[in-house]
Every structure is written in C-alpha cells, then in structure tokens.
Amino acid sequence: MRHCFWKCFVLLIALFLFEGCAITESDIETWKGTVRGPGKIIAVLLADKFSDELRVRAGVALIEMERYDVDGIAELQGALRKMPEETRRRLVDQMVPRLISILGSGSKQEEGEGPPPPIQVRAKDAAFLILPYASASKQKELMQALVGWLVEDFNNRSLAGNFSAEQIIRQVGSPAASQLVEAMNARLPQQALVKLAELIGQLGDQATKRKAGERIVQIEREMEGPAFGEWIASRLRKQAAASGRQVSENDIARGVAYNREQFIVGGAIPAMHYLADQPVVANRLLEIAKESNSSPEIEARRVAALQALEGHSKPEHNQVLLRIALDSGQPDRVRDYAFDRIGDSKDRSVIPQLWPLAVQSASAAPNAWRVRWRLGSLLLSLGGPEVAAEWFNRLPRSSDEQYAREELYGYAERLSQMRPQPTDLLRSRLNSSAWFEQAIALFYFERVGGEPELAAIEALKTSNTPTKGPHWDEIKTIGALAESVVASMRERLGKAGATKSSP
Numbered sequence: 001m002r003h004c005f006w007k008c009f010v011l012l013i014a015l016f017l018f019e020g021c022a023i024t025e026s027d028i029e030t031w032k033g034t035v036r037g038p039g040k041i042i043a044v045l046l047a048d049k050f051s052d053e054l055r056v057r058a059g060v061a062l063i064e065m066e067r068y069d070v071d072g073i074a075e076l077q078g079a080l081r082k083m084p085e086e087t088r089r090r091l092v093d094q095m096v097p098r099l100i101s102i103l104g105s106g107s108k109q110e111e112g113e114g115p116p117p118p119i120q121v122r123a124k125d126a127a128f129l130i131l132p133y134a135s136a137s138k139q140k141e142l143m144q145a146l147v148g149w150l151v152e153d154f155n156n157r158s159l160a161g162n163f164s165a166e167q168i169i170r171q172v173g174s175p176a177a178s179q180l181v182e183a184m185n186a187r188l189p190q191q192a193l194v195k196l197a198e199l200i201g202q203l204g205d206q207a208t209k210r211k212a213g214e215r216i217v218q219i220e221r222e223m224e225g226p227a228f229g230e231w232i233a234s235r236l237r238k239q240a241a242a243s244g245r246q247v248s249e250n251d252i253a254r255g256v257a258y259n260r261e262q263f264i265v266g267g268a269i270p271a272m273h274y275l276a277d278q279p280v281v282a283n284r285l286l287e288i289a290k291e292s293n294s295s296p297e298i299e300a301r302r303v304a305a306l307q308a309l310e311g312h313s314k315p316e317h318n319q320v321l322l323r324i325a326l327d328s329g330q331p332d333r334v335r336d337y338a339f340d341r342i343g344d345s346k347d348r349s350v351i352p353q354l355w356p357l358a359v360q361s362a363s364a365a366p367n368a369w370r371v372r373w374r375l376g377s378l379l380l381s382l383g384g385p386e387v388a389a390e391w392f393n394r395l396p397r398s399s400d401e402q403y404a405r406e407e408l409y410g411y412a413e414r415l416s417q418m419r420p421q422p423t424d425l426l427r428s429r430l431n432s433s434a435w436f437e438q439a440i441a442l443f444y445f446e447r448v449g450g451e452p453e454l455a456a457i458e459a460l461k462t463s464n465t466p467t468k469g470p471h472w473d474e475i476k477t478i479g480a481l482a483e484s485v486v487a488s489m490r491e492r493l494g495k496a497g498a499t500k501s502s503p
Contacts, residue, residue, distance in 0.1 A: 151183030177204035190267030201274030213278030220268040276312035306337035315347040373407040380414040402469035412443030
C-alpha cells in the first residue's frame with residue numbers, strides 16, 4: 001500500500017511539473033538515466049494532453065532503459081492496462097514499427113558468440129506482452145517479426161529474456177509454427193532441433209507438418225554426408241587450436257564419427273518422432289531400421305529409429321517390422337522394438353503370422369524362449385481374450401520344455417491387461433497339470449486377484465512341482481512361487497482395505 005501511494009505521488013508530482021512546460025523527446029531521453037525519470041516517462045505515456053508521437057516515444061523509452069532498479073517492460077505493461085482500450089490500441093499500433101526496428105537491428109550472433117544484445121531481448125519481451133493489445137493487422141506484423149527474431153538464431157535466443165521461445169510460440173500457435181520450419185537445420189544443437197520439431201508437431205497445421213517432415217528427412221540425410229563431416233572436422237580443429245592441443249588426423253576422424261552419431265541419434269532421429277505421422281518421415285525411419293550394417297553405430301541408429309516410430313506405426317508398416325522382428329540374425333534390441341511397434345499398430349491381421357513362433361518349443365536353443373515370449377506377448381496384446389484359451393492349449397508341453405521366469409510373468413501381465421479380464425480361464429489354470437500354466441495363473445492373480453483366489457493359492461504352497469528354465473534361482477517349486485504370491489497379495493489387499501476404511 002505504501003509503495004502504491006508513493007508511486008501515485010511521484011506520478012502526480014510529475015504531472016504537476018509538466019504544467020506549463022514543453023516536454024520533448026530530448027527530455028525523455030534524459031529521464032531514462034535519472035532517479036525519478038521512469039516515473040516522469042510513465043506520466044507522459046499516460047497523459048492525454050501529449051501527442052501520440054511523444055507518448056509512443058515514452059513507451060519505447062521504457063523498453064530502451066538499461067536499469068536494474070526499474071523493470072521498464074513491467075512498467076510499460078502496467079501503464080497500458082490503465083488506458084482505455086481505444087487509446088491503448090492506437091498507441092500500441094504506433095509502437096509496433098519501432099519494436100520491429102529494434103528486433104531487426106544489429107547482426108545475427110555467430111556460433112558460440114553468446115546471447116543477443118539486451119535491447120533486443122527487452123524488445124522481444126515487450127513485443128510478446130503488447131501483442132494482445134494491437135489491432136489484427138499489427139498483431140500479424142509483430143508476430144512475424146517476433147517469431148522471425150527467435151528462429152534466426154534459435155539456439156542463442158530461445159531462452160533469452162523473461163519469456164522462452166516455447167512460451168511465445170505456444171501462445172501464438174499455428175502461425176508461429178510455420179515459421180519454425182525455416183529454423184530447422186543440421187547444425188543446430190541436438191536439443192534445439194528436437195524442440196523445434198516438437199513445437200511444429202504439436203502446433204503446426206498439416207501443410208506445416210508436411211513441410212517440416214520433408215525438411216527433417218533432408219537434415220538427417222545431410223548429417224550422413226561428407227560436407228557435414230567436414231564441418232564437424234573444422235570445428236574440432238578450431239577447438240584444438242584454441243586449447244593449444246595437437247591432434248592427428250586419426251583423432252579428427254574419430255571425433256567426426258562420434259559427433260556425427262550424436263547429431264543423428266541424439267538430434268535428427270528423436271526430432272523425427274514428433275513428425276512421424278508424416279509418411280515421408282515414417283518411411284525414412286523404417287529405412288533406417290532395415291539397415292543391414294552390423295556396426296554398433298548403425299545398431300544404435302536402428303534402435304533410435306524404431307523408438308521414434310512409437311505411436312505412429314501403422315498396419316502398412318508391419319510387413320517390414322515383422323521381417324526385422326522374426327529375423328534371428330538381428331540384434332535383440334532391434335527385434336524388441338520392432339515387436340513393440342507391431343503392437344502399437346493394433347493390427348490383428350498379423351496374428352496368423354505370429355502363431356507358429358508364439359507357441360514354438362524353446363528347448364533347441366539357449367535363448368529361443370525370448371523370441372517365443374515376445375511373440376506370445378504380442379499375440380495376446382493383439383488378439384485379446386478371444387485367443388487366450390487357444391494360446392494356453394498350444395503352448396509346448398514336453399517334459400524337458402523350459403520357460404524363463406520373466407517369460408511367464410510377461411504373459412501374466414498381458415493377460416491382466418485384457419478387457420474383459422480372463423479371470424475364469426486363469427482360475428482353471430491354477431489346478432493345471434502343467435507347471436508353467438500354474439505359474440502364469442499365480443503371476444496373474446498376484447497382480448489382480450482378490451480374497452476369492454487366496455484360498456486356492458494358499459493350497460498350492462505345499463506343491464513340490466519343480467520350475468524349469470532360466471532365472472528361477474530362488475523359486476525352485478510352484479509351492480515357493482505360491483508362497484511369494486500370497487505374501488504379495490496380502491500386502492496389496494491390506495493396503496487396499498486400509499485405503500477404503502480411511503475417512
């Protein structure tokens with residue numbers, strides 16, 4: 001309250017002093033650096049007795065001030081809020097060309113030169129704050145200049161000032177997103193490229209996203225080319241020279257290879273994720289995923305490409321994905337993500353192709369169970385309750401068949417996620433003669449079972465039926481598994497009961 005009184009008092013004194021005095025732009029320029037100057041400038045901006053030209057000059061002066069004791073941008077916004085709407089729009093419209101001029105002044109920062117000039121940063125913040133007050137035509141002009149300033153040097157400018165590029169672009173929306181495409185280039189830091197793609201993917205219209213999709217594919221291909229490698233090499237040589245280090249051409253070559261992969265796997269491919277609904281991007285990701293080169297670098301690209309396709313895989317992609325997933329010569333990580341993307345597609349037409357391997361014997365090879373697990377889980381996810389009983393009946397049952405602990409747990413997890421849940425089917429499997437069916441049922445009820453199932457599971461605690469397969473080190477029998485499940489269920493049900501009884 002005291003601060004408000006003092007501020008009003010200063011404004012009243014300033015207005016009193018103005019009576020009979022001819023205020024000029026020169027006075028405003030002087031006041032920018034005096035103790036009471038900001039109050040006088042605000043008074044000019046608010047007073048109808050002064051010309052629009054002088055009042056606009058006062059508004060711009062608040063932006064130009066470089067002071068630590070007064071926030072000129074906040075003072076400008078506060079003054080504008082006090083004005084009648086018609087007056088505010090008229091003055092703001094006249095301020096727009098001056099703000100655009102400030103944003104366009106100076107030269108673009110060179111790479112590594114640092115942040116933009118403070119006056120431009122203040123003008124950017126002011127432009128964002130006064131944008132809603134301008135007329136429609138001036139809003140468009142200012143928005144284009146504002147976003148244009150950001151994208152001209154996105155990496156150095158995106159976090160400068162009080163309002164980030166993301167805040168501004170989300171506020172402006174689709175019109176801003178179309179300008180972001182121009183900012184996308186291969187030499188941006190990885191995080192900046194990913195952020196641009198994210199904003200375009202979330203805010204852009206279809207035409208903008210299509211254009212951005214084409215651009216990000218061009219960028220990824222550019223990163224693979226020799227010119228991009230030369231650019232990285234020149235940077236590495238400059239860095240070495242600046243630090244006084246001697247580096248060989250072999251060192252440079254290794255540095256180029258490493259940094260190229262960082263740009264591709266950490267920048268271009270993750271950026272593609274936000275534009276993967278565009279066919280040109282999805283097709284390029286599939287091309288990368290199909291690469292036959294077995295080097296660790298290419299494997300990392302393939303994994304990243306399949307990760308980037310998450311949420312965007314379609315039925316028409318599944319034949320390519322199946323060839324990858326079912327190829328025993330492919331790296332496990334690549335196959336795993338191919339399975340995941342097939343599941344994302346929700347395409348039931350692939351189920352007939354999954355059956356033979358989803359119920360194959362795993363006794364022939366040490367890790368064959370892993371493929372069966374992934375295919376069985378995928379089949380259950382796509383087929384739902386309709387295939388659950390048939391799947392159980394077709395699982396291999398020879399006396400020497402082995403099932404890994406995580407395999408059976410994974411099946412139970414998929415079964416528990418079905419709607420409707422196949423609870424009656426799993427109850428019947430608690431008394432199965434096949435130990436692995438009992439284990440699946442136990443894992444299932446550990447997740448979703450209630451009091452009605454506890455008695456039947458308690459009865460299994462005395463079972464000496466052995467478990468067979470990898471990773472059952474601490475659980476040698478069905479009885480041991482049942483004991484563990486009972487403890488887990490009682491803890492879960494006890495917590496649920498405590499929650500229900502709490503007020």
